[in-house]
Amino acid sequence: MDQRLSFLTLAVADVGRSRDFYVDGLGWRPIFEAEGEVIMLPVAERLILSLWSVAGFTAEIGQAPASGVAPITLSHNVATEAEADAVLAEAAALGAEVRPAVRREWGGYSGYFSDPDGFRWEVAVNPGETGDFVLPPT
Structure with a gap:
């Protein structure tokens, strides 16, 4: 396995609120958005910060994130x-x-x-x- 990280996914309670903070507030530019579900932000060469709704995260992973x-x-x-x-x-x-x-x-x-x-x-x-x-x- 190559030594690298391609995506860093964080489960967030409100994708819109996270968008307000990272995009509208800090000025970061998304490369992909599905309203209310996920927003993807390039943060380094070949590294994406993915802010994913808790519901979507839980459905795919099979377990809710810890609080x-x-x-x-x-x-x-x-x-x-x-x-x-x-x-x-x-x-x-x-x-x-x-x-x-x-x-x-x-x-x-x-x-x-x-x-x-x-x-x-x-x-x-x-x-x-x-x-x-x-x-x-x-």
Whole structure:
């Protein structure tokens, strides 16, 4: 199996509300939408963030998603601390719960915001090798 991720699917309570946040609020551009069911957003070369209704997710997977804080974070790396602060301020202006960025013991600078369904996004300046990596050839 190739070492790659093609889709990251999140089950969301209200696709329209998620669209308002990601598309109308953050300015992301969808490549596919089925109103009320799913919205697909390209987030990297060959990686799609799919925001899928809980009902559709449950029907296909066969089990409803767990409730509460998901044990996952998504990360959006930026080049400067000012950019990190600006992204967090933008998320706050959209009503997101925000944890302000601070300098981290690993050498970076990061903070967090929650999307409308509580998925946590880290906004980070990552000075290490993982900040701008390329997969090694197979």
